[in-house]
Amino acid sequence: MSPVAALRLPLAEDLGAFVALLQRLGVPHRVSEESGEQVLWVPDETLALRVRELYAEYPAGIVGSERLQLADPAGSAGSAVLARLLSLPVTALVLLATFAVALASWFGDNLQLVSWLTFTDFRVAGDYAYFLPLADSLAAGQWWRPFSPMLVHFGVLHLAMNSLWFWELGRRIEWRQGSLMLLGLTLLYSLVSNVAQYVFGGPAIFGGLSGVLYGLLGHCWLFQRLAPNPHFRLPPGVVGMMLIWLLVCLSGLIGALGFGEIANAAHVGGLLVGCVTGVLGGLLARRQR
Template sequence: MSHWTSIYQFPIDKDLSELAQFIQRYRLPLRIAEESNRQILSTLDPRLGELLLPLLQRWDAGEIRLADVRLEPVGETSAAGEETAQPESAAQGGKEPEAAAVSSPLPSWPWQKTALSLMLIALCFIGWLLLRNDLADVLIIYPDRGGDFQLDNMRQALGSSTLAWHLAHGEYWRLWSPALVHFSLPHALFNALGIWILGRPLEARAGTPVFAGLVFFSAAASNLTQYYWSPQILFGGMSGVVYALVGCVFVLQRWQPGWRDVPRGIVAVAVGWLLLCATGLVTYVFGVGVANAAHIGGFVCGLLLAVVYCLVGGARKFAPGSATV
């Protein structure tokens, strides 16, 4: 006996006439029903639901028109060598059609929903240009020289540190501004790519104010962690923020297993890279310094903030079928 499986939910006042025409045009085994003050789209084949989910999310977000979407029919090849569709429904005992949307499986967010992410990407390259032209002095935390930062002398050392000097002179922005400084073009490119892949889906789903809070706290947390760990070394870059995004995605993908805006392998690769760099092997082989403490500080900050966000109910915005803000 066949069972209908829910694959997407729409508000009760959402006009689904375009979707109904799309279903009728391709004779898809889908139905729309009203349940619990929602409009539920169901299918007899969960595999079809997985194929259509990215398309439905983009249409629900207003990014595309279903009238412009073309599906490739899957069927048998005729004697003339032409492929024919098999549109019979499961209720008739025929083979259900499979649909392949021409769009990318990952959502393409409009810039209005990811304005802060795009701004951060631009700031990565602006920070690199400022450093290259010796204009980044106002952004960095100057390294300490000859300070004793053993744990038993930590309080006294920090009280006379350059960070304390900066703060005493009202330069509070230096708690965040080192994240803008990038020491090479590849450094800026990798961090920009991380924000593009991880930051845009988070901002589009959670909303810019929530995303701004994540960036605000994680930038300070990663910078302070790196400074306390190695106060005698100059550091910079948005890697700490990127790893906060990694931590946030890690939690959300476990809270909402159906959320697939970010490929699951991205988090595994990022965590693996973090652990590899922490061993010192990357520095030994390539001779480049890595702000491991900033990575760890940002990652932990992202984990904690994401847990709090999910506990207060924010994870519902990442549920399959939920509309973006």
């Protein structure tokens, strides 16, 4: 199903209230910037027609207790969820792949499968893991290794927290900047964070979406500072909380308390490259305005 452009409006026009209305109505949608316009996309032409009619009547959202229903009243809650996932294909695909790897590897216990997804291949002999040179793996055609560690998670809590944050941050970028942009940023942040962890931490078994999440956070944070938009407006205190958590991890306190080692270099690398893309994207959007 190809998305349909329901609205094309000038960048100067504030869509915040109308987008909030669509969210309250459970209408799957995303907003992107193209050729100096902001474009509101929905999954099909029927819904696009209803959105245009709604915007003609309520461009500034709904005031008071008035209630509307835009979606098909015969539709089920499951259909609404499916439609939303289809409108966010990259966000859904990354989460689906993450869940699949977590179950297949049983949260990292299946070392044979994990060894195919880690940054460097390894073999276990007794209590020791022996790592193979990355160059050998790449020469053998294992091109996925610089990216695939983001899919590996060690524990239910690790998976749950990372998945929730990827949904929260990834969908914002996919709504505003499109699916290809989110896919490119996710791969970029995964590459940079994994390389940073390997360079500063040495060969080890590490994984998770955390480095990508810090990249998405930095991107949304600085993009929003330079080119404000309702989709990138994070709840108050989120950036501060994530930065404080990063400092706590860097202090070594988490490892000292016995909760395992943290891939700090991946977090910092992801955050730095995310800030760079956020500044570049924000400046470009600001210039287009």
